Amino acid sequence: MHAIAVDQERLAWREQPIPPGPAAGEVRLAVAWAGVNRADLMQRAGHYPPPLGVSDVLGLEISGTVSEVGPGVDTLRPGERVCALLAGGGYAEEVVVDARQVLPIPEGLNLCEAAALPEVFATAWLNLFMVGQLAAGERVLLHAGASGVGTAAIQLCRAFGHPCFVTAGSDAKLAVCRELGADAVFNRHEGSFADAVKAWGGADLILDPVGGAYLADNQRVLNADGRLVLIGLMGGRHAELDLGRMLMKRQRLIGSTLRAKPPAAKGAILDALKAHVWPRLAKGEIRPLIDRTWPIDEVEAAHAHVQRDANIGKVLLAVSGER
Structure with a gap:
């Protein structure tokens, strides 16, 4: 698969190993869109390393499609369109993540809009x-x-x-x-x-x-x-x-930080979002605010935009770009 690698402080879209798994309780997702967060800029600058055992590929939230489920996962199925909260690895064509950190897309929203939600x-x-x-x-x-x-x-x-x-x-x-x-x-x-x-x-x-x-x-x-x-x-x-x-x-x-929390804690937060926020998103009472999008291979421009504090709302990267 392709993923973003930090190459001498530059970002390059190139071939990377496919993440192993999914293990019990995990799912594999084909990534459509990835969100850009300030944490990504901090990580590439060497100030915010990923938690132990987490991919060093940037990216803390994505939307996409379930491609494979691991043993014991009965809440998600292949082909389902979802968004996910990650500890890393989102700037890639595929991610493997604990199923508790994955939510269905709110009714009425597309994959692009959904990528602006999790983090x-x-x-x-x-x-x-x-x-x-x-x-x-x-x-x-x-x-x-x-x-x-x-x-x-x-x-x-x-x-x-x-x-x-x-x-x-x-x-x-x-x-x-x-x-x-x-x-x-x-x-x-x-x-x-x-x-x-x-x-x-x-x-x-x-x-x-x-x-x-x-x-x-x-x-x-x-x-x-x-x-x-x-x-x-x-x-x-x-x-x-x-x-x-x-x-x-x-x-x-x-x-307070979110990234290093264990899957159970992240799952509890997402459960609360599904119960209290997802219905309001479906009704249009709350909406994701998207500032701009870039193709994944133009990630440098997206990061520069965020670094300048130029964005109002979310900046997204199109991986497959499916909506």
Whole structure:
């Protein structure tokens, strides 16, 4: 099969070994589309290696067709069109993955649209509702609101009754965030978001992919008993924490990653998506937001687009390109 290989920091579409299996509980998928995530850019730069035993091929989410099922798999069948959450290996013609990390495509969506779902909606759901434990009516601050995770999180907040304040890097991005359901927005190039968020009423939960550079202002706007869920380090890994404020306001700082979670944990997240989000996707109440697509052999251009923060929503790579 063909897959993307990192060749002296360049990406090349070339012949690679076919992944072994499927073993018990696994399925083999023929890949149609693969999603691009910032984690892919970090991995190729040497900052985010795959978990032990996972393919070093980039790619954390795909859509495609089941081509083979391993022993003990009775929830999927060959020929079924699906999407999958991976720990790696998605930039390839074939992947083998635990069946618990695979979901049927929501009714009414095609393979291209489905590839924009697994990583971002799993990340948003995990950190808003499972890690962040949002309670009824609680308010959310979302940074990088026009990203794949951000656009998913905005829609989940709207669908489940949580007002959200969004920061992003351009007025065009903020306009899209408002269309998706953001209640208030702030352009990060205009300075600190803290006064605007405090005037809005503060946040009970913050979903933050930025890290260090935002820590002080995040603490300032976090309400009593608030949770700051850190999911990325785009703004650096070091910052000063105000322990006095943390103590007196009973704030919680929570680090959260999805990739290294075991299949059972990922399966539980996907089960929740199937129960609570897939029906809303089928009804059109929530939708995948796709920014641009590239053929798999033009992956360098796709990565450069994401590196520039030019995307609003998901960037996808066409492997077979089947819709």
